Amino acid sequence: MSLDTALGQLVDDKKLNDETLLRLIAQAQESALGELYDRYSRLVYSMALNSVDDPALAEEITQDVFLRIWNKATTYQVEQGKVITWIASITRYRSIDMLRRLKVRPEGNRAVWAEEDDEPFESIDPIDIEEEVQLNQRSDNIRKAVAALPKDQRQALTLAFFNGYTHAEIAQILNEPLGTIKTRIRLAMQKLRQTLRY
């Protein structure tokens, strides 16, 4: 059995977890990158689009993120967190970099948050059913928690999380005092933490 055939069979059968896929990507197995793309491209593209508010730029960021994974898979350490966290972090910083480089300034009015009755994230790591159930639960909890935030706190959090703006930049964009913005962001994060019981 050739390498590609054997790996292709394992990948097609969805028998490999995320960590194993990354190890195979580190060994330049393209089928493993394809499977990881199937699992996380929606997450990456959505995060990028919610950040830059431009489909063409979001596509470019998605491409950059997966090529970075392809080239840097060996840098992932299990101790640093789950693969989904690692990928989301790469995507967030890549999106913020793009905004800064192009000096794009979304106004924070885009509807970046899911409605409570939207479908939860689809199965991401298909071999771990327990993980999938937990992910759906987390998805449901965070949506309710975000929806419960006052509108001004949600808007400040959007600009901080998706756009990476500093307190001062957000204050300027929203034409509000710096202290007000600091308070809104702090209260938003504290409420989310309390609601999610972390």
Place this chain on the structure above:
Amino acid sequence: MAVEEHLSELLPAYALDILDESEARTVSSHLAGCSGCRAELHAYRQVMEDIPLAMAQADPPVYLKEKILKQAASSEKSPVAQPSKNWWHDLKSRLLPAAPLLGMVSLVLIILLGASNLFLWQRLNQVQTDHNRLATVPLMGTDLIPGATGMLVISADGEHGTLVVDGLPVLDPSQQYQLWLIKDGQRTSGGVFSVDEEGYGSLWISSVEPLASYQGVGITIEPSGGSPAPTGERVLGGEL
């Protein structure tokens, strides 16, 4: 450290990475000596991990996957440097007076290089044949755990590999599975691993010697952290 000295109010923004440089430095140095704030920061980072799950979702264009896979495949190739035209012209003008002698030397070099290339090409073919044969190694369970299966996937250069196993029982926390790389009767540890509730486990193998140089592999049950040499019965094995 007294409670009033904690930096709790800055931690949400620190987790979001939106503090200015001096504030971020202050928080970083405080965190180094404050376990309470580190625990609080950990909680905010968990919130950060969940936030993407609350966002509106959109599907990427259907053609994007193929585009990325093509780029990944081509990125394996090293860029080829283009020689500078000026540099070439400069060299040519310097060497022109010695052209007849250089011609004779070049002819000899071409013959030598041709012979050398032929030799290397034959060696390469042999190595590639070996690698194709060694790329994947199926592992079979022994009488102890006959339902166990596994596969060892060796990288194209034969240096590294990944072990994937299925159907192995979950062990007591004081025990782990250990991979042994076998050559001339000697067993070298290839790492330890555990399996999940479904009996699935994997291990990234990076040995001192190329994996392709070993003759076989075996997996035994050992005390957690591994043993210097096998002490348990073999539960899974295969020949390279």
